[in-house]
Amino acid sequence: MPRVRPATPPLPATALLQLMWLASPALPVGGFSYSEALEAAVDQGLVTDEASAGRWLLDQLHLGLQRADLPLLASAMHAWQRRDAERLTALNDWALQTRETFEMRQQTEQMGRSLADWLRQRHPSDDRLPLLAALQPSPTWPIAFALAATATGAPRRESLLAFGFGWAENQVGAAVKSVPLGQSAGQRLLGALAQALPAAVDAALATATAGDAARQNLAPMLAILSARHEAQYSRLFRS
Template sequence: MNNLALTRLLQLCNPNLPIGGFSFSQGLESAIEKGWVTNPTDLNEWVSTMLFESLGNTDLPLLAHQRNAIQSNNYEQFEKNEQLICATRETSEILMAEQAMGTAMLRLLKNLKGVNHTESPLWLTEFNKLSFISSFAIASHHFQLDIDTTLTGYAWTFVDFQIAAAVKLIPLGQTDGQNLLFEIAKKIPDCVTQSQSVQWDCIGQSLPGLAIASSWHEQQYSRLFRS
């Protein structure tokens, strides 16, 4: 990776990117409230399971398909992929988080002066709302990141958001959080490799615990996160 691509990746995965990722726990807040996740060991298991069973089988393969659709200017396939992305979100909260972050990313790209808005204009002009996966694919295309870097960056962003949420919710010390981030990050390359062997008709997930936690969160009495 050249230095410019590295800086673009760091910008795309920066927790300060104004997409609202810090507002969503993806069901983790309910899991902690119910006592499912109470310590670093539980959190490692929760995030690792999400990484391989959700991202590895669903999000990352779909992200790769969206990149391919963009690079081949296949607008019809892009829309088809977007519909599948939304269908794989198991609760209204998780779908809301996916679309809120994606739409914020899309809005940022439309206003980012360094982005070439004349290249593949449909991706930036025809949508007012998109999933985070699709918007991340658009950003990585315009930032000229290769597919391995794109998938790795997306997985890192997910893990980083989960650890940041857990530091506030369990709560964890900052050092414990960094140790977990260091440990779980070692699993990302295997997750990316796994995702690249998933065929189109095998994309999907079944995480009933996550769906239940997210559904409970919609009516949780006291909460810090939107999902």
């Protein structure tokens, strides 16, 4: 007889709501203020309409998030559960060292610090907060989010889905403002990203299981556009 996989226990309501909170653009970390080079792609004529915006965002999901920050988040959650300061320092260093432009590094540091401040207000008794504060020169966004997700008690897969959906909402918002696009187009883009996210998360978990050598953050054209955005004459988004 074929083996029957046991049913996954339902996510407790409190953990689900905490993940929804972490994924919300209303979380005071400033994710909405970065376009992650999308604004430069618009300026260069690479993204001009809904179709090209959709291709751009799906490429960033599969070539960037899936291969870098999502597996990094999964590894960091495991390290937070073990309170492994050495491992967390190594993962945070990797996040900083693989940001290829000043604005990419500034984004991950600023959002990481902001989430660390939020966590100190929300969970002041969490004895892992000193480990987060000790990361130099600052905690990065994926490492800080990993602690926040671990504190909810949610499994890694659901935590990665929340992280990915928060990224998707912010990037769709950037596309709506910079292309520009209408709200209906934005919802269609968000729907396409939501449909692609589960497979991307499963691939990221497999990468995390394969070890650090399988994780990568290499997107040369994105780095070039990000560098151009730093000096772009007119900008809506931070650099």
